[in-house]
Amino acid sequence: MAVDTVAPAAVDLGPATALSCRECGHRVPLGPVFACEECFGPLEVAYDLPGDPAALRARIEAGPANIWRYAPLLPVPADVADKPNTNPGFTRLIQADHLAAELGVDAGNLYVKDDSGNPTHSFKDRVVAIAVEAARAFGFTTLSCSSTGNLAGAVGAAAARAGLRSCVFIPYDLEQGKVLMAAVYGGEVVGIEGTYDDVNRFCSELIGDEIGEGWGFTNVNLRPYYAEGSKTLAYEICEQLGWRLPDNLVIPVASGSQLTKIDKGLKELIALGLVEDRPYKIFGAQAEGCSPVSRAYKDGHDVVRPVRPDTIAKSLAIGNPADGPYVLDIARRTGGAVEDVNDEQVVDAIKLLARTEGVFAETAGGVTFGVLKKLVADGRISPSETTVALNTGDGLKTLDAVAPTTGVSATIKPSLDAFRAAGLA
Amino acid sequence: MAVDTVAPAAVDLGPATALSCRECGHRVPLGPVFACEECFGPLEVAYDLPGDPAALRARIEAGPANIWRYAPLLPVPADVADKPNTNPGFTRLIQADHLAAELGVDAGNLYVKDDSGNPTHSFKDRVVAIAVEAARAFGFTTLSCSSTGNLAGAVGAAAARAGLRSCVFIPYDLEQGKVLMAAVYGGEVVGIEGTYDDVNRFCSELIGDEIGEGWGFTNVNLRPYYAEGSKTLAYEICEQLGWRLPDNLVIPVASGSQLTKIDKGLKELIALGLVEDRPYKIFGAQAEGCSPVSRAYKDGHDVVRPVRPDTIAKSLAIGNPADGPYVLDIARRTGGAVEDVNDEQVVDAIKLLARTEGVFAETAGGVTFGVLKKLVADGRISPSETTVALNTGDGLKTLDAVAPTTGVSATIKPSLDAFRAAGLA
Numbered sequence: 034m035a036v037d038t039v040a041p042a043a044v045d046l047g048p049a050t051a052l053s054c055r056e057c058g059h060r061v062p063l064g065p066v067f068a069c070e071e072c073f074g075p076l077e078v079a080y081d082l083p084g085d086p087a088a089l090r091a092r093i094e095a096g097p098a099n100i101w102r103y104a105p106l107l108p109v110p111a112d113v114a115d116k117p118n119t120n121p122g123f124t125r126l127i128q129a130d131h132l133a134a135e136l137g138v139d140a141g142n143l144y145v146k147d148d149s150g151n152p153t154h155s156f157k158d159r160v161v162a163i164a165v166e167a168a169r170a171f172g173f174t175t176l177s178c179s180s181t182g183n184l185a186g187a188v189g190a191a192a193a194r195a196g197l198r199s200c201v202f203i204p205y206d207l208e209q210g211k212v213l214m215a216a217v218y219g220g221e222v223v224g225i226e227g228t229y230d231d232v233n234r235f236c237s238e239l240i241g242d243e244i245g246e247g248w249g250f251t252n253v254n255l256r257p258y259y260a261e262g263s264k265t266l267a268y269e270i271c272e273q274l275g276w277r278l279p280d281n282l283v284i285p286v287a288s289g290s291q292l293t294k295i296d297k298g299l300k301e302l303i304a305l306g307l308v309e310d311r312p313y314k315i316f317g318a319q320a321e322g323c324s325p326v327s328r329a330y331k332d333g334h335d336v337v338r339p340v341r342p343d344t345i346a347k348s349l350a351i352g353n354p355a356d357g358p359y360v361l362d363i364a365r366r367t368g369g370a371v372e373d374v375n376d377e378q379v380v381d382a383i384k385l386l387a388r389t390e391g392v393f394a395e396t397a398g399g400v401t402f403g404v405l406k407k408l409v410a411d412g413r414i415s416p417s418e419t420t421v422a423l424n425t426g427d428g429l430k431t432l433d434a435v436a437p438t439t440g441v442s443a444t445i446k447p448s449l450d451a452f453r454a455a456g457l458a
Numbered sequence: 459m460a461v462d463t464v465a466p467a468a469v470d471l472g473p474a475t476a477l478s479c480r481e482c483g484h485r486v487p488l489g490p491v492f493a494c495e496e497c498f499g500p501l502e503v504a505y506d507l508p509g510d511p512a513a514l515r516a517r518i519e520a521g522p523a524n525i526w527r528y529a530p531l532l533p534v535p536a537d538v539a540d541k542p543n544t545n546p547g548f549t550r551l552i553q554a555d556h557l558a559a560e561l562g563v564d565a566g567n568l569y570v571k572d573d574s575g576n577p578t579h580s581f582k583d584r585v586v587a588i589a590v591e592a593a594r595a596f597g598f599t600t601l602s603c604s605s606t607g608n609l610a611g612a613v614g615a616a617a618a619r620a621g622l623r624s625c626v627f628i629p630y631d632l633e634q635g636k637v638l639m640a641a642v643y644g645g646e647v648v649g650i651e652g653t654y655d656d657v658n659r660f661c662s663e664l665i666g667d668e669i670g671e672g673w674g675f676t677n678v679n680l681r682p683y684y685a686e687g688s689k690t691l692a693y694e695i696c697e698q699l700g701w702r703l704p705d706n707l708v709i710p711v712a713s714g715s716q717l718t719k720i721d722k723g724l725k726e727l728i729a730l731g732l733v734e735d736r737p738y739k740i741f742g743a744q745a746e747g748c749s750p751v752s753r754a755y756k757d758g759h760d761v762v763r764p765v766r767p768d769t770i771a772k773s774l775a776i777g778n779p780a781d782g783p784y785v786l787d788i789a790r791r792t793g794g795a796v797e798d799v800n801d802e803q804v805v806d807a808i809k810l811l812a813r814t815e816g817v818f819a820e821t822a823g824g825v826t827f828g829v830l831k832k833l834v835a836d837g838r839i840s841p842s843e844t845t846v847a848l849n850t851g852d853g854l855k856t857l858d859a860v861a862p863t864t865g866v867s868a869t870i871k872p873s874l875d876a877f878r879a880a881g882l883a
Contacts, residue, residue, distance in 0.1 A: 098523040098548060117555065119816055123523060125545055125577070131621060150575050152550070152816070154854070190816035196556060200882060205869045213857050216864045219813030221882050224869035235872035242874050244883040388644030391544055391577070391615035429579070429854045432638050439641045444630045444649035447660035449667050457625060457646050458669040 044170045048083075049108035052076040052257055055359075063108075065171050065254040075355070076257045077297075078108045086306035090276065093268075098123045100159055100265040106301060107265070108258050109166040118165055119191050121158035122265050124150040126273035126421070131389035132402075136409045137416055144279070144421045146270055147392050153214070154427035155348075155395075156291065157187035160262035164251040165195050167258035173249035175200055176220075177239075179232040182211040183348055183426055188251055189218035200248075202232045210430070229350075256290075263291040267298025270421050271308050278302075278313050280418035283408065285401045285425055286317040286326050286371065287349045289356030296363045316414070317360050317371035318404035320344035320379060320396075326357045330364060330371035337361070345376045345434050346396040348426060370413055374403035380434055382406060386424070393428035401425070469595050473508075474533035477501040477682055480784075488533075490596050490679040500780070501682045502722075503533045511731035515701065518693075523548045525584055525690040531726060532690070533683050534591040543590055544616050546583035547690050549575040551698035551846070556814035557827075561834045562841055569704070569846045571695055572817050578639070579852035580773075580820070581716065582612035585687035589676040590620050592683035598674035600625055601645075602664075604657040607636040608773055608851055613676055614643035625673075627657045635855070654775075681715075688716040692723025695846050696733050703727075703738050705843035708833065710826045710850055711742040711751050711796065712774040714781030721788045741839070742785050742796035743829035745769035745804060745821075751782045755789060755796035762786070770801045770859050771821040773851060795838055799828035805859055807831060811849070818853030826850070 044063045051060045056074025067076055083089045083105050096102030100122030101114040114120075125147045133143035151158040161184070168176055176192040176199045178184050185201040192199035199220030203212070204227065216222040225232045239245040240254055251259045271278060278299060284292045296315055302308045319327045322344030329337045337357030342350035354360070364371050374382070379399035386402050387393050394402065405422045408414040428435070445451040452458055469488045476485045481499025492501055508514045508530050521527030525547030526539040539545075550572045558568035576583040586609070593601055601617040601624045603609050610626040617624035624645030628637070629652065641647040650657045664670040665679055676684045696703060703724060709717045721740055727733045744752045747769030754762045762782030767775035779785070789796050799807070804821055807828035812818050819827065830847045833839040853860070870876040877883055 117553070120550055120552075127545075127619075128542070130542065131618075147577075150577065152572075152575065153818070154579070154852075190812075190818070192816070193556075193813055194552075194816035203866075205866075209861065210854075210857055212866060213860060213864050214818070214854065216866065217809060217812045217818050217853065217860055218816055219809065221867040222865075223877070223880070223882065224866045225872045226869065227872050231872045235877075238874060239877070244874065244877065384642065384644065387615075387642045388618055390542075391617070391619035391643055393578070393615070393639070393642050427579075427854075428642065429635075429639065429852075432635055435638060435642055436634065439638050440647075441628075441630075441637060441641065441649045442646040444651065447650045447652050447656045447663075449663060449669065452648070452660075452664070452669065455648070457648065 045110045046108040046166065046170055047110050048080045048105055049078045050081050051079045053079040065249065067254055067256045078257055078261050082106060082301065082305060089305060090307055093272065100162060100262070103265055103268045106268065107163060108261055109163060113166055117194050117196065118162050119152040119158050119194050121151040121162050123269060124148050126270060127390060127392065129390050132386065135385065135389055136406055138409055138420065139416045142416065142419050145386070145390060145392055146266065146421055146423045148423065148425050149392070149394070149427040153186045153190050154430065155183040155187065156263070156266065156425040157183045158191070159265050160259045161187040161191045161251055163262040164249065164255045164259040165191050165197070167255045168197065168249035171249065173247055174198055175248045176251065177201060177236070177248050178251045179229070179236045181207065181229055181347055182214070182430065184252065185211070185215035185222065189215050189220045192220055193218040202236055204229050204232055260290045260294050263294035264298030264301070266423065267295045268302065271299070271302055276308055278308050278311060279421045281314045281316060281414050281420040283316045283318055283401055283405045283420065283422040285349055285397045285423065286319050286360055287351045287354065289326060289354045289360040292317055293356050293359045293363060313367060314369040315363050315367045316369040316404065316408060317364055318401045319371065319373040320346040320349055320400050321373045321375040323350045323352060324373035325352060326354055326360050327371045327373040329357065330361055335361060346379055346400050348395065348397045349400060370408070372404045372407055374400060374407060378403040380438065383428060383435055387428070392424055394424040395426035395428050395431040396434050397426050398424035399434065470535045471533040471591065471595055472535050473505045473530055474503045475506050476504045478504040490674065492679055492681045503682055503686050507531060507726065507730060514730060515732055518697065525587060525687070528690055528693045531693065532588060533686055534588060538591055542619050542621065543587050544577040544583050544619050546576045546587050548694060549573050551695060552815060552817065554815050557811065560810065560814055561831055563834055563845065564841045567841065567844050570811070570815060570817055570849055571691065571846055572849045574817070574819070574849060574852040578611045578615045579854065580608040580612065581688070581691065581850040582608045583616070584690050585684045586612040586616045586676055588687040589674065589680045589684040590616050590622070592680045593622065593674035596674065598672055599623055600673045601676065602626060602661070602673050603676045604654070604661045605640070606632065606654055606772055607639070607855065609677065610640035610647065614640050614645045617645055618643040627661055629654050629657055685715045685719050688719035689723030689726070691848065692720045693727065696724070696727055701733055703733050703736060704846045706739045706741060706839050706845040708741045708743055708826055708830045708845065708847040710774055710822045710848065711744050711785055712776045712779065714751065714779045714785040717742055718781050718784045718788060738792060739794040740788050740792045741794040741829065741833060742789055743826045744796065744798040745771040745774055745825050746798045746800040748775045748777060749798035750777060751779060751785050752796045752798040754782065755786055760786060771804055771825045773820065773822045774825060795833070797829045797832055799825060799832060803828040805863065808853060808860055809864070817849055819849040820851035820853050820856040821859050822851050823849035824859065
């Protein structure tokens with residue numbers, strides 16, 4: 034964990050200048066560390082950002098149709114777009130007028146940010162792409178992570194593309210489909226006899242051992258870099274709205290990292306002069322069966338009490354979310370909220386989004402749009418304000434959620450009479 | 459089928475001026491017809507295309523990051539990007555140096571066009587998006603198709619987004635996953651007791667019946683428009699190569715429509731002066747278990763003899779391909795070929811592409827990259843030429859293909875000793 038094992042002179046991560054503790058502000062050189070040596074607070078990337086907003090905007094707009102258009106705002110070298118990586122991002126922002134009509138939002142005011150279009154069909158491709166650059170900068174040769182699905186696939190794909198070895202760790206009883214998605218890229222996939230928490234603990238042990246030398250764990254020792262990838266969601270949403278802040282954002286909460294980094298991205302855009310400085314509200318979305326942050330929000334607590342997850346939204350099933358306190362702070366500071374929905378509402382919301390806008394979300398998306406529905410219904414989101422809700426994953430990965438209530442309208446013989454009799458004509 | 463039931467004055471499909479018979483050149487006004495009334499040949503869209511290449515290129519490059527950047531070259535109204543649709547296209551073109559090294563192609567010469575990034579994760583979103591505009595222009599209120607999977611999902615999503623009713627027809631014994639993908643968008647999904655051919659015949663009956671009034675079948679009465687969507691693959695590939703033709707293209711062949719329309723798109727770019735006029739070779743790829751066009755090519759025939767499909771590449775399993783003769787003609791005229799690979803080679807190619815470039819292809823992609831490998835190995839594709847191969851779909855939809863040979867490297871207890879013992883450290 035000692036910072037002096039890294040030679041700072043060799044590290045080129047573009048505008049990133051140091052790591053800074055979110056709690057006490059202590060600074061250390063860029064390196065594969067994630068906890069402050071003074072206070073054990075989380076380390077974040079600090080930047081030397083560009084000063085001329087017009088030049089920056091022109092540079093971004095002339096950039097590639099992926100996250101590298103924002104390279105001047107990310108911990109990546111200037112030539113990042115020329116290296117082999119998965120080029121995620123610049124996914125669709127959909128003006129969702131049919132959904133708006135069903136929920137009671139004014140036409141033109143509701144948007145879906147659809148991250149299922151990323152290379153492995155979740156937002157994880159964004160964060161992993163940044164982690165790959167950090168891994169290269171620190172000379173790591175193996176990319177690793179603990180995962181219950183989306184992250185393992187994103188790491189496998191990104192490592193294959195980058196020419197790195199990969200070795201990911203999953204609970205041994207993961208569904209076969211998710212194992213296949215992780216293993217098809219040819220890296221090592223190791224099943225751990227235990228829960229996801231056991232997998233996490235094992236990864237921390239590995240980093241401390243000589244086996245782990247040369248290993249970059251996207252969500253552990255590369256976490257400060259990795260997490261910055263979520264800022265690109267904030268950048269894209271504002272650019273796609275015509276360099277404008279939305280009034281409201283609805284974001285799913287697992288560890289809470291994505292929500293806090295989207296807030297960081299919005300604040301950067303304001304500071305850089307790329308968007309007008311005016312208020313926005315951030316809302317967090319959790320599944321009732323794993324809602325530690327929502328409960329703390331409702332109870333008025335600053336501390337998040339861990340829970341044992343029990344929900345179909347497995348990609349959000351983190352019972353002890355590392356960034357939970359920051360989510361609470363952001364929701365309260367911006368005038369947002371943290372809310373939850375039950376599994377039945379999750380499935381209903383998946384089908385609502387598919388039926389109205391043709392977007393098939395995974396269960397995490399069902400959580401987000403279920404919460405959106407609740408917030409509009411009880412007036413916490415105003416119909417006359419601009420709202421963006423995130424779909425962070427793909428329904429193809431969680432087919433079981435919709436299977437019991439989705440199927441053919443009828444099965445008939447191939448004749449017009451049979452079709453008429455089925456009542457669908 | 460009579461053309462005079464359509465009022466041409468009401469039809470605004472941008473630069474499209476008429477339908478023209480591919481065989482005899484007979485012209486009819488734009489309408490929901492697909493076969494020439496003179497000779498029963500297939501009808502194609504004819505255009506009044508822009509004349510100034512510099513202005514056109516500038517307009518395209520300033521357009522949105524989806525197929526609508528090419529609206530001046532497609533049968534769609536000028537304001538198409540403002541309407542609710544799925545906005546497919548402008549998918550990644552990946553410089554595949556790791557795959558090139560494995561196959562023996564010179565670095566920098568091999569590219570993967572990855573259409574799994576489309577909204578429903580196959581190239582079908584491109585063609586359906588064009589069919590939706592035709593359906594709107596002709597006043598259709600129901601969008602329909604016969605399908606074995608990818609198309610049904612693309613139609614369901616696009617209809618939901620466009621606010622059209624949808625009713626798609628599938629064989630009754632389709633895998634549950636594909637049924638879910640089609641049904642989740644809330645349209646009608648009708649299982650037909652019979653084979654895919656029975657489904658097709660039933661759809662033709664429906665169009666002739668009063669039930670079918672107001673129904674647009676993407677791949678039947680809207681086929682001339684629908685098929686044009688594949689031209690956008692040609693446009694994107696050339697633009698992403700820096701407005702340059704590749705030397706070789708490897709394209710999967712089901713009905714053959716995609717391959718013929720990519721050729722049409724390339725010829726348009728040459729005629730418009732957007733790319734240099736020089737030779738290119740087009741190669742078609744089929745699965746051995748459904749290789750009627752490949753067999754005809756190898757036998758030197760102009761006629762394609764129908765076969766009964768038996769392959770894991772189900773999205774290519776069309777035994778009687780409508781555009782087979784045109785594929786033969788294009789392969790021979792350009793100096794390409796049509797080749798096939800067996801199911802084992804399909805699976806190997808899926809895993810090769812995943813391992814080298816982090817792209818997880820469906821079985822159709824396995825066919826294409828298996829054929830690419832064969833063509834490079836036997837010298838028909840030169841290592842010193844630029845080659846683009848298409849991945850048209852997503853491995854998540856055909857997990858069964860890789861399941862028997864893909865899985866965890868090891869399952870261990872969460873201890874460093876157990877990890878060492880597994881030999882993965």
